[in-house]
Amino acid sequence: MLQAIGLTSTPRRDRPPAVDDLTFEARPGSVTALLGATGSGKTTALRMMLELEPGRGVTYFRGRPLHRIAHPAREVGVLLGDVPGHPGRTCRGQLRMLCAAAGVPASRADAMLDIVGLAGLRDQRLGTLSLGMERRLGLAASLLGDPHTLLLDAPAAGLSPRENSWLFSLLRAHAAHGGTVLYTTDDAKEAARTADHVVTISGGRLVADQDATAFARTRLRPRVAVRTPHAARLAALVSREARAAQRSVEVVTEEGNRLCVYGSDCAEIGETAFRHGVLLHQLADEVGDTAPEPVHTTAPAPGPSEASAPAPVPLPESSPPTEAPHPPPHPRPHADPHPHPHGSPLPPPLVVRPVRSPLRPLRYELCRLLGVPTPHVTAAAVLVTSVVLAAFLARSSGTPLPAVLAAWPGLLPLPPAALGAGLLGALSFGDEYRHPVLSSGAGTVPRRLGLLLAKLAVTAVTALLLALLVAVVDLAALRLIYGGDAIPVPGNWPALCAGWAALSVGCAWAGLLAAGVFRATMAGVAAVLAVPVVIAPLAQKVLVGPSVRSIAGLPARLRELSWAQWPYEADRWLLAAARVVAQPVGTALVLAVTALTCAYLFTGLRRRARW
Structure with missing residues (x-):
């Protein structure tokens, strides 16, 4: 279990802290997404957990802070951004050097290259790798010590759908074998699709701490995306017809000539536009993120049915955990080397713990x-x-x-x-x-x-x-x-x-x-x-x-x-x-x-x- 308690970064000059009294948990056996917009403090929070950023608060990895762990590579695997290696070093050389740093056998490097699908690129220079291959190598580096906890900063950023699916299949397999996975993202739909638990932050503070089902129910709502040069006129027409039919329809004006209509479907919006001769450039069903952002509602649905209309559900505030910050260690079973049902194998476990040596x-x-x-x-x-x-x-x-x-x-x-x-x-x-x-x-x-x-x-x-x-x-x-x-x-x-x-x-x-x-x-x-x-x-x-x-x-x-x-x-x-x-x-x-x-x-x- 990972417990972050009271994380508060050191503010710079007159600016507020990037992370302000952040408390949450990431449970073993599940994938936890740390969700927030760009600049919300996700990366700073991860760096504070790793004691790479100054500030207050403490993070417990199965009941122990990082500086009290004898073999950190056996407990925490980290991927912060791109692979930070010399561009002239080969993939195999990079992993062998990290094996020496972590105190694990050098043969672990070849095993991890096979796991992440880079066996054919073991002699390739880091400077010639694509983004997807770099991310695979970074994940291999984080798994070298067979860690219990994985901390990943935006691991799916810029990846293709195929690479994205492979990545989260491997993370899901790691969690299914008792590991803890925490990754950051700014995509709410990705968090709902790939995570078991979603922790939402905004401005460095905790906004919501929910499981994926509750998150999808309260934060992701079906909507109709409309783009038209007559956005104001169409919004007024949709709202007027909804009031006449005593239906609850919410119309939100976004940037440019785009409308988001909640409580309707494409057929109704298309018929309304056709009857009144409104030109449409886009008409599509979407799943929208209802994160607290400044939006302008052009046409609320009043009337007798207003009391029973489904309004946006407010985000529940998550209270800090009340249990003791020193839980008993969670035993992680050894991972079998066979492929997981999700399609990605886990690395072979380390049988002998590394011994500190000069x-x-x-x-x-x-x-x-x-x-x-x-x-x-x-x-x-x-x-x-x-x-x-x-x-x-x-x-x-x-x-x-x-x-x-x-x-x-x-x-x-x-x-x-x-x-x-x-x-x-x-x-x-x-x-x-x-x-x-x-x-x-x-x-x-x-x-x-x-x-x-x-x-x-x-x-x-x-x-x-x-x-x-x-x-x-x-x-x-x-x-x-x-x-x-x-x-x-x-x-x-x-x-x-x-x-x-x-x-x-x-x-x-x-x-x-x-x-x-x-x-x-x-x-x-x-x-x-x-x-x-x-x-x-x-x-x-x-x-x-x-x-x-x-x-x-x-x-x-x-x-x-x-x-x-x-x-x-x-x-x-x-x-x-x-x-x-x-x-x-x-x-x-x-x-x-x-x-x-x-x-x-x-x-x-x-x-x-x-x-």
Whole structure:
């Protein structure tokens, strides 16, 4: 059972709240429609239930709020708008990444693609999918964890009748197996046709809370739709004949030359128009929505029969539930994998609950990195640029060999490998904000220390591999072009390797943390460029001077302070790392990464919603 109690959004400026004291229930085993016009607060209400929108009130999913649920993906499946994935990712890659985020087996992705009818499009890019295919993929993503409750925001908007029928058949099958389904819509006829229970809101407040039968009886009335250039004259004629025959007929003038006649039929309206020579452009039977809107009644039916005339039924106000907000959990039976009588199969149930593990965010980050062609394109561009620059720099014998192998001319603030590592780090968070995949899956992946450590580890390994690949390829290319004797291996290669690795990892982390703090890829790239352009000159003024002391003997002094004894070969690596940090660029990287880490932790830990 889903219980929303007292949901009230935070108002903006002088405007009223989009959701104002909204209380309703969505029962298990039924499909509930949240009905309201555009701007009535339906989407805001769903986001408040998922703790993605600030405000007051609480939502219980089988007696527990979302932030108290250990495995949210097993309890709530969400579809808010279109599929928020990177357009270069495949359907299978998108679902495998979400499987890693939710802690479910990767094989679940293929099973869900079969369920929603996308098995033949598993390698199709998200940017090439049609609206119907996107909606199918979004529904597959919401069902990955075999959730008990489904929250869908306008799932049928823009779909064809065939896709619409398939969608609601699947939702009906989910509800028939004990699940709870809540979806939003602005079509009253669709709500009456597809839902078991209809909750109507207007202006963010509850208007009616009814079952589908009562809703159809009180809100949907048969009428005759008439379009004529003589709307006022025909309205007067229909009202006059109704009074003469002592029948209750209500004529409502809508926009343009359109009339809606309640209490009559097409034959009577057509005969009246024919007898009086009124031109008709449209005459059709409809089922109208009698939602409280400003309408103008041109001809009420007075007379002796007025007391017994069927007037529009007022919408009953729904009172908040009086029972305790902590009902016992509703046991949901396992869904069988066979097709439901409505025509749509349910996904196979998960037998074992996912276990929280530090590898879960690491799996997600690896799927995110390898699921798009951007890292491969970036690495290829870095390699080509490095080889070209190294070949030109090696022509001059005055260029130091480390600068040649790193392809770092004096005109560039950073070598191509460091810039590429910084770009990959910036895309690690930047792509998630440009093409979010977890915004609606509250709590599926730890958005704090777990995900941060996974991203730092993956970007560090990526930066090290890129740096190693660039050095090896540059050395091989130079030996091929100029010969092996002209390009010898430097004797102090351990110190050079330590500095090269620290520079690449530092740039990657600076781009990652800046993109995470400012939620933009360009912010990460700007932070990487600011290290040599802005921070390093300031650090150089502080470090270079007559009072600077040498760090010689640091490993020996550390050995005296520590209880553990490390090999003497490690002294060279430790001294090399210390010299790298003592350089202006190294100091600038340490300062930038430290400041950005503190900023990320400060901004991330303050958020209540675990998205």
